[in-house]
Amino acid sequence: MREVAIVGIGQTPVDEHWDKTLRLLAGEAIFAALNDAGRDQVDGLFVGNMMSGELSRQESLGALIADWIGLPGIEAMKIEAACGSGAAAARAGMMAVASGEMDSVLVVGVEKMTDSLPSETTSGLATAADADYEAAQGLSFVAINALAMQRYLYVSGWKHTDFAPFSINSHANAVHNPYARLQEAITEEEYHKARMIAAPINLLDASPTGDGAAALLLVPREYLRPTTRGYDGRGRPVITIAGSASATDTIALHDRRDPTWLRAAELSAQRAYAQAGVGPQEIDLFELHDAFSIMSALSLEACGFAERGQGPRLGLEGQITLSGRIPICTRGGLKARGHPVGATGVYQMVEVVQQLRGEAGATQVEGARVGMAQNIGGSGATIVTHILTAL
Amino acid sequence: MREVAIVGIGQTPVDEHWDKTLRLLAGEAIFAALNDAGRDQVDGLFVGNMMSGELSRQESLGALIADWIGLPGIEAMKIEAACGSGAAAARAGMMAVASGEMDSVLVVGVEKMTDSLPSETTSGLATAADADYEAAQGLSFVAINALAMQRYLYVSGWKHTDFAPFSINSHANAVHNPYARLQEAITEEEYHKARMIAAPINLLDASPTGDGAAALLLVPREYLRPTTRGYDGRGRPVITIAGSASATDTIALHDRRDPTWLRAAELSAQRAYAQAGVGPQEIDLFELHDAFSIMSALSLEACGFAERGQGPRLGLEGQITLSGRIPICTRGGLKARGHPVGATGVYQMVEVVQQLRGEAGATQVEGARVGMAQNIGGSGATIVTHILTAL
Numbered sequence: 001m002r003e004v005a006i007v008g009i010g011q012t013p014v015d016e017h018w019d020k021t022l023r024l025l026a027g028e029a030i031f032a033a034l035n036d037a038g039r040d041q042v043d044g045l046f047v048g049n050m051m052s053g054e055l056s057r058q059e060s061l062g063a064l065i066a067d068w069i070g071l072p073g074i075e076a077m078k079i080e081a082a083c084g085s086g087a088a089a090a091r092a093g094m095m096a097v098a099s100g101e102m103d104s105v106l107v108v109g110v111e112k113m114t115d116s117l118p119s120e121t122t123s124g125l126a127t128a129a130d131a132d133y134e135a136a137q138g139l140s141f142v143a144i145n146a147l148a149m150q151r152y153l154y155v156s157g158w159k160h161t162d163f164a165p166f167s168i169n170s171h172a173n174a175v176h177n178p179y180a181r182l183q184e185a186i187t188e189e190e191y192h193k194a195r196m197i198a199a200p201i202n203l204l205d206a207s208p209t210g211d212g213a214a215a216l217l218l219v220p221r222e223y224l225r226p227t228t229r230g231y232d233g234r235g236r237p238v239i240t241i242a243g244s245a246s247a248t249d250t251i252a253l254h255d256r257r258d259p260t261w262l263r264a265a266e267l268s269a270q271r272a273y274a275q276a277g278v279g280p281q282e283i284d285l286f287e288l289h290d291a292f293s294i295m296s297a298l299s300l301e302a303c304g305f306a307e308r309g310q311g312p313r314l315g316l317e318g319q320i321t322l323s324g325r326i327p328i329c330t331r332g333g334l335k336a337r338g339h340p341v342g343a344t345g346v347y348q349m350v351e352v353v354q355q356l357r358g359e360a361g362a363t364q365v366e367g368a369r370v371g372m373a374q375n376i377g378g379s380g381a382t383i384v385t386h387i388l389t390a391l
Numbered sequence: 392m393r394e395v396a397i398v399g400i401g402q403t404p405v406d407e408h409w410d411k412t413l414r415l416l417a418g419e420a421i422f423a424a425l426n427d428a429g430r431d432q433v434d435g436l437f438v439g440n441m442m443s444g445e446l447s448r449q450e451s452l453g454a455l456i457a458d459w460i461g462l463p464g465i466e467a468m469k470i471e472a473a474c475g476s477g478a479a480a481a482r483a484g485m486m487a488v489a490s491g492e493m494d495s496v497l498v499v500g501v502e503k504m505t506d507s508l509p510s511e512t513t514s515g516l517a518t519a520a521d522a523d524y525e526a527a528q529g530l531s532f533v534a535i536n537a538l539a540m541q542r543y544l545y546v547s548g549w550k551h552t553d554f555a556p557f558s559i560n561s562h563a564n565a566v567h568n569p570y571a572r573l574q575e576a577i578t579e580e581e582y583h584k585a586r587m588i589a590a591p592i593n594l595l596d597a598s599p600t601g602d603g604a605a606a607l608l609l610v611p612r613e614y615l616r617p618t619t620r621g622y623d624g625r626g627r628p629v630i631t632i633a634g635s636a637s638a639t640d641t642i643a644l645h646d647r648r649d650p651t652w653l654r655a656a657e658l659s660a661q662r663a664y665a666q667a668g669v670g671p672q673e674i675d676l677f678e679l680h681d682a683f684s685i686m687s688a689l690s691l692e693a694c695g696f697a698e699r700g701q702g703p704r705l706g707l708e709g710q711i712t713l714s715g716r717i718p719i720c721t722r723g724g725l726k727a728r729g730h731p732v733g734a735t736g737v738y739q740m741v742e743v744v745q746q747l748r749g750e751a752g753a754t755q756v757e758g759a760r761v762g763m764a765q766n767i768g769g770s771g772a773t774i775v776t777h778i779l780t781a782l
Binding site: 001054056057060062066071074077088096101131135382 | 392412441444445447448449450451452453457458462463464465468472473479482486487491515517518520521526636637639640641642646655658772
């Protein structure tokens with residue numbers, strides 16, 4: 001297997017892009033990534049997307065986008081794993097390069113969620129759950145997460161207020177990210193007073209929807225040769241995918257032995273740690289999947305950053321901020337950068353690359369060399385973990 | 392890159408399975424494939440599907456099916472490339488094995504199309520076309536193919552009646568395939584008298600919808616060691632994926648330089664031929680994508696079996712039958728086996744394996760050693776070609 005490097009990144013702001021179709025958004029991120037890489041050779045395109053069929057009446061996104069960016073002829077396909085589609089597409093693209101089948105692969109995550117009626121978007125998001133045994137019972141996707149949070153509060157003894165640091169941290173970081181959907185800080189008081197969505201999840205526990213696209217350009221690590229201006233000719237460190245793994249769990253929350261433990265996060269993180277030869281203590285920052293504040297706690301626990309049931313403590317002790325032990329959601333996370341579902345996993349990887357290159361501006365984690373991104377599909381049904389390293 | 396072998400195949404009948412959900416259909420094909428292989432080790436699952444979100448309100452098929460078959464924990468994702476989703480999933484699964492990332496991969500194509508209102512299915516199929524520039528103009532998917540056929544008749548001089556052999560051949564072969572949707576022969580007179588759908592495409596030019604699933608189990612070729620009962624321990628030949636390639640074209644038919652030439656079929660077939668070290672003359676049978684009779688002619692031409700504009704001649708001269716120069720649609724093709732869109736590409740590969748193993752019964756192509764399968768997404772936007780060989 002060949003090692004794979006990320007040599008280009010691109011993204012659009014996450015926003016209500018009512019003037020941009022799927023292909024326009026994807027193209028904007030792709031051209032930014034190609035420009036960032038200073039390359040234009042592409043053998044294949046892997047598109048992460050969840051709801052284009054439901055909300056835009058458009059499938060065949062691979063061919064659609066390959067055509068739009070002026071590369072009809074290349075191989076292209078769409079990858080779907082609910083809200084984990086972005087990182088799943090990165091996995092598929094990574095394997096295409098690792099296998100030797102392709103030498104240059106574009107991964108783009110793209111989603112449009114705000115051009116539809118809110119009821120259509122809510123209904124579309126419910127397709128991430130078990131249609132027969134969850135959605136058919138009237139459970140929306142936020143309601144499923146509310147059940148998990150309710151249970152977690154009951155078994156762990158934490159209170160809803162203990163989750164405030166997760167949302168406050170994401171919003172604080174998003175202030176400095178020009179691509180974020182909500183570039184505004186929130187206070188603890190605002191968090192407590194936010195209106196209820198599905199108890200105990202209130203508005204400031206939940207990530208906003210959005211339209212957006214993010215892209216990566218992947219090449220074999222061995223193709224990068226040192227020059228006077230560094231390995232990539234631009235004086236930037238080479239970013240290698242040192243760990244990459246994906247695992248599944250039961251699709252329905254109620255089928256899990258323990259609905260407060262992300263088994264697929266644990267499995268995929270363990271595999272990624274083993275591949276990269278690191279452990280949680282070596283991770284300098286962690287872009288986790290804070291679609292709801294409960295998921296921050298569960299991810300930190302399943303990945304070994306906190307003991308079981310102790311996730312909220314990291315927030316309360318200030319360990320998740322930029323200067324803390326394990327900075328999370330450094331560019332705003334899903335909570336404040338926004339959560340265009342099928343694109344999110346690629347946004348996370350773009351943001352880790354920014355950190356490892358030292359391009360994160362006011363949210364830079366000093367001396368970051370090893371970063372992790374974790375993307376979750378459904379209520380924990382598909383979880384994809386990537387560990388990136390800078391050389 | 393490691394060579395990849397197909398060691399297990401499974402399929403459900405293509406039918407109106409109103410009593411079976413997506414997971415039940417997929418599971419049935421998967422258990423058949425595992426049983427056929429005599430193996431139960433699985434590292435990853437790649438699901439080919441187009442319309443589960445639109446028609447069954449269910450995404451996240453990877454996790455859904457991994458859970459159902461009792462393997463939560465394994466990596467899983469859904470691949471979409473319109474009607475080419477099945478073979479695209481096989482491509483992704485093949486690369487996972489070739490890369491060394493996985494040692495045992497399940498590929499399953501699954502689609503449910505008959506539990507919805509016909510208008511919903513028609514609308515769902517239109518998502519394979521360009522939503523903004525084709526579907527928005529009121530073009531259904533069959534109407535787009537009708538435009539291509541209309542143009543082909545005009546430039547080539549053939550008449551509609553000259554396409555009869557394609558449909559007659561597919562139906563004749565389906566009579567002997569217990570998994571086929573339409574196990575009945577048709578006559579030339581019936582073909583001519585069939586009611587018009589979208590001129591010049593009549594009912595017997597068009598493939599039927601259906602529910603169904605087909606599955607493959609892939610392992611590294613090098614893992615198969617000779618025993619007293621052959622390489623697979625069951626006295627059957629080893630089936631290797633000798634060629635595998637995918638290419639795209641413009642998504643909209645009207646954007647093509649020549650709407651009667653399948654450029655993506657030509658590109659992917661040329662790559663697959665080069666990988667396998669063969670040409671059209673070495674292919675013993677060809678499972679092509681006869682969603683509409685016009686596509687049979689276009690595929691045969693683009694893949695080098697006929698001169699440009701001469702595809703119908705192969706049918707009229709009897710060269711596409713089981714004893715002809717290039718037998719096509721030997722198990723009924725899309726026209727009569729049926730076309731559960733996202734599953735079709737996997738059905739085609741299962742059928743090629745049946746032929747190369749000598750398990751095709753009354754439709755066996757004598758001495759078949761090299762078989763080709765070609766799966767088309769959209770009106771030619773994504774085309775995936777596989778060449779399988781028997782050792």
